Amino acid sequence: MATTTPDILSVPQPAPQKTAAAKREYPGALVVVEGIDGSGKSTQLYLLKRWLEIGGYRIHFTEWNSSPLVKSATRRGKQRRLLTPTTFSMLHAADFADRCERQILPLLHGGYLVLADRYIYTAFARDAARGCSPHWLRNLYSFAPVPDITFYFRAPLDVAVNRIVAGRPKLKYYEAGMDLGISLDRAESFRIFQERILSNYDQMIETDHFVLMDGTVRVNKLQKLMRQLLGERVDLRQFAPKKK
Amino acid sequence: MKPPRAQSKPDVPPNGRPSKHAKKSKNGHANGAARFYGIPMPGVRTEDLSGSLIVVEGTDGSGRSTQISLLTEWLESEGFAVQTMGLRRSFLVGEDIDALLAENAVTRMTLALMYGTDFFDQLERRILPALRSGLIVLADRYIFTLIARAAVRGIGRDYLHGIYEIALRPNLTFWLNVRPEVAFDREFKKSQTISYWESGRDMSLSNDLFQSFIRYQSMIKREFEYLSKRHGFIELDGEGSVSEVNRVLRRRIASHLGIRSTHYKPSHALAHLWR
Numbered sequence: 001m002a003t004t005t006p007d008i009l010s011v012p013q014p015a016p017q018k019t020a021a022a023k024r025e026y027p028g029a030l031v032v033v034e035g036i037d038g039s040g041k042s043t044q045l046y047l048l049k050r051w052l053e054i055g056g057y058r059i060h061f062t063e064w065n066s067s068p069l070v071k072s073a074t075r076r077g078k079q080r081r082l083l084t085p086t087t088f089s090m091l092h093a094a095d096f097a098d099r100c101e102r103q104i105l106p107l108l109h110g111g112y113l114v115l116a117d118r119y120i121y122t123a124f125a126r127d128a129a130r131g132c133s134p135h136w137l138r139n140l141y142s143f144a145p146v147p148d149i150t151f152y153f154r155a156p157l158d159v160a161v162n163r164i165v166a167g168r169p170k171l172k173y174y175e176a177g178m179d180l181g182i183s184l185d186r187a188e189s190f191r192i193f194q195e196r197i198l199s200n201y202d203q204m205i206e207t208d209h210f211v212l213m214d215g216t217v218r219v220n221k222l223q224k225l226m227r228q229l230l231g232e233r234v235d236l237r238q239f240a241p242k243k244k
Numbered sequence: 245m246k247p248p249r250a251q252s253k254p255d256v257p258p259n260g261r262p263s264k265h266a267k268k269s270k271n272g273h274a275n276g277a278a279r280f281y282g283i284p285m286p287g288v289r290t291e292d293l294s295g296s297l298i299v300v301e302g303t304d305g306s307g308r309s310t311q312i313s314l315l316t317e318w319l320e321s322e323g324f325a326v327q328t329m330g331l332r333r334s335f336l337v338g339e340d341i342d343a344l345l346a347e348n349a350v351t352r353m354t355l356a357l358m359y360g361t362d363f364f365d366q367l368e369r370r371i372l373p374a375l376r377s378g379l380i381v382l383a384d385r386y387i388f389t390l391i392a393r394a395a396v397r398g399i400g401r402d403y404l405h406g407i408y409e410i411a412l413r414p415n416l417t418f419w420l421n422v423r424p425e426v427a428f429d430r431e432f433k434k435s436q437t438i439s440y441w442e443s444g445r446d447m448s449l450s451n452d453l454f455q456s457f458i459r460y461q462s463m464i465k466r467e468f469e470y471l472s473k474r475h476g477f478i479e480l481d482g483e484g485s486v487s488e489v490n491r492v493l494r495r496r497i498a499s500h501l502g503i504r505s506t507h508y509k510p511s512h513a514l515a516h517l518w519r
Binding site for chain 2: 076
């Protein structure tokens, strides 16, 4: 075997699930983290990314809402508060489509391990909380490749909300769900909005095979578990640097 | 000014005005929801849509814009207030789509969804408020062009219909059908060239611009034939003279709105369109 794994990986490497591999039509793999704001998902994915980067793996990191193509429209819509639940959802779908067609899919076909900080489940949970029909949302994003593993970071609502509110001087209008008219108080609106999103996420645990991660566990302990679970689901050797 | 009166016709969708006899649709919405293809957009009031949505569809060079200018003048002279809509006219993303097209670095799904965003922004901010105020909305293209363009680029028809199932169903949809060769002559005469997108050059159909245009527009036309059956378009021969086509349009619209006279002669400002 020409490939190896870095020695920080101290867990056994069972063979990847044949069923998952057979369904894929590309050699790459897609790893997704999901969860409400403040659940710890970004920290954990960052640590996972650093571990793989240091090991020299073929990886690419992608974030929700980062495409330059639709950035100006999103900014204009948000600044002037022009977005409705439908246009908010459509604009984010366009943004995702751009990333999907120009980054995620080519990289998966090119044999990369793609790490996604938030994925279509963010839209399912958040846009449904805004009133979009779940059926309509599922169709809208049906072009997206299915992840090999989706880590769902779950923290109690109070823990997550306090992490965000403490670290931010002011919650943004759409971020706080102010467009829903739930409450005139931003912190209160944010809390209720996040509660709805959390409930929508919980409903996807089974239907979308989320791997539940307890966001209250110590960071390094949780990271160790994440690496182990990833290794069980994805054959990391195929992304490892080739040794001659 | 009297608000426009919409007549109930068996072949015309219900106009959404509250009526004691109106049936409830299967998802339990009041009859306003019947004006939508499926469940209406979230946060949108579907009652009180007393105006009419009239769509004019057709490929490039089918004479849509000319007909809409003339119809606007005719309806206004009959005392009806008119609001228009068209592609890439939304405040939200209209200019962004122009920029994407200019760069032509955009992929098909992104473009399809940006056009969708543009459409829904206009629907929510322009069309629905106008219909609530009893206006006549004349749409220069509607979801059908968006579906046809995306479908010929390989995006699934069911997927596209799924996106637009939350959209408003027009009261009347006209299709100005012209052969691609005729459309080519007209477009070329208009701008002395054929644009990148109207000849579908992103699809690599042919290096020859004429061939590319004909092939692309033929594909679009086939999609329209399918859409026409599915959505009950009123198909018109777009190759007729402007005045002939306009007469047929006026007759159908007059019958829908309950206008008695269909007499119309364009004003001096629009006389140059009258051929």
